[in-house]
């Protein structure tokens with residue numbers, strides 16, 4: 001804002017205060033009503049939708065569905081958008097670039113939009129940014145809330161040609177919650193991890209795959225706590241996907 | 247029988263009045279309190295301007311329910327889950343306090359986002375309230391970090407693995423990422439100290455930060471005054487008057503130009519203006 005605009009604003013605001021009303025009770029009564037309603041809503045929710053007691057943590061079994069609180073769904077879905085690129089892209093885009101751009105934009109926004117105009121319909125750039133970011137976040141949150149959380153209990157993968165090691169591997173794959181982040185032939189969550197239907201096409205050997213399972217790139221958690229023979233069976237299963245096991 | 251008008255006040259009343267005077271003499275709290283409560287705000291203040299106060303009220307509720315939960319909660323990997331089950335199933339009203347804390351977290355996020363939306367739509371972050379916005383942005387991020395750190399404390403499978411993934415995400419960021427990961431986990435791996443670290447961050451570090459920044463936020467808000475709705479009639483009139491004055495000045499200037507030099511006025515040579 002230019003100096004003249006600032007002076008004009010200060011004058012304008014001083015006038016509005018002079019013709020104003022006292023904070024108590026004119027603002028306080030509205031504040032109290034809305035805050036009271038919000039707390040009432042929380043109490044009603046606490047009574048009707050009880051907080052549950054889940055399953056105790058067991059770092060040894062990785063039978064889990066890593067779902068964050070709903071207000072982080074957008075970050076989780078961002079990971080999925082970039083899931084099927086090479087291994088590093090999701091990390092850089094979804095976990096670093098996009099969030100940091102949003103954070104920086106948030107903090108410095110008043111120093112970007114500095115004009116004297118305050119009516120939103122006369123600030124097309126601000127309105128556009130708001131609509132874009134809000135729809136984006138709402139859309140990703142909605143997707144996060146509605147996508148299935150992996151495979152149902154007892155469901156198997158539609159694969160043929162499994163030998164003994166691969167059958168064990170498949171069971172381990174299902175038991176360790178891999179399908180809550182990866183998809184094989186349409187079964188499992190479509191991310192944040194990449195689809196594994198053709199994982200075998202990479203041509204990795206078991207040692208390389210075991211190495212990956214023990215120390216993967218974020219956000220995938222490490223499976224180093226599994227016994228070596230389990231890791232080997234998992235690696236056999238994964239390295240044959242799309243080539244031996246279709 | 248009350249002895250309202252005759253003789254001295256009853257000793258209790260007298261004592262209270264004296265104590266109040268004593269404090270006021272040293273703090274001036276009466277005057278500043280009166281100023282705070284009865285200072286003028288713009289007359290057109292709207293219902294949308296209650297959302298910040300509502301966020302503050304919810305923060306207060308989270309603090310109270312959180313203190314009660316902390317009386318029963320045990321931040322140790324072996325006992326944490328059991329203490330949550332104890333709170334939920336055995337402690338009198340425990341399920342209620344936990345439910346309020348849990349839903350209160352979501353409600354606070356929703357309200358803070360709505361509040362930010364109001365401020366954004368109104369352009370209320372413009373001069374002179376830029377720093378109010380910046381302190382608000384810090385509050386938003388700290389509120390979300392509360393959600394992240396609190397989620398782990400229930401110590402069930404879903405929360406545990408979600409937090410493993412979330413911390414992995416932080417740790418994967420370039421440069422500072424690995425350090426942040428180590429600080430959050432209390433080491434290179436999720437271990438016995440991770441839970442108590444999250445507990446400390448969740449109930450001491452971030453609440454302290456939020457309280458501090460609410461203080462700063464309020465300081466700016468009270469000092470600068472709450473903004474007026476951008477569609478306030480009076481503001482529009484002031485603006486219109488000023489536009490009129492500007493236009494009149496431009497006309498005068500053009501007229502002056504025409505008088506001396508025989509160029510067409512600037513407004514007319516500007517293609518934009520002609521096509522209007």
Ligand code: HEM
Pocket residue numbers: 294295296297298299300301302305358361362365370371375378379380381382383385386389460463467471472473474
């Ligand atoms: C814990 C979170 C927050 C609390 C407790 C809080 C509290 C408040 C309160 C009580 C007000 C007075 C007016 C009103 O209620 O609308 C206010 C105004 C304001 N808030 Fe916040 N706020 C929070 C978060 C934010 C965020 C996330 C932003 C923006 C990034 C923000 C920016 C502002 C601005 C610019 C004003 C001045 C608006 C005006 O004068 O019209 N606040 N806040």
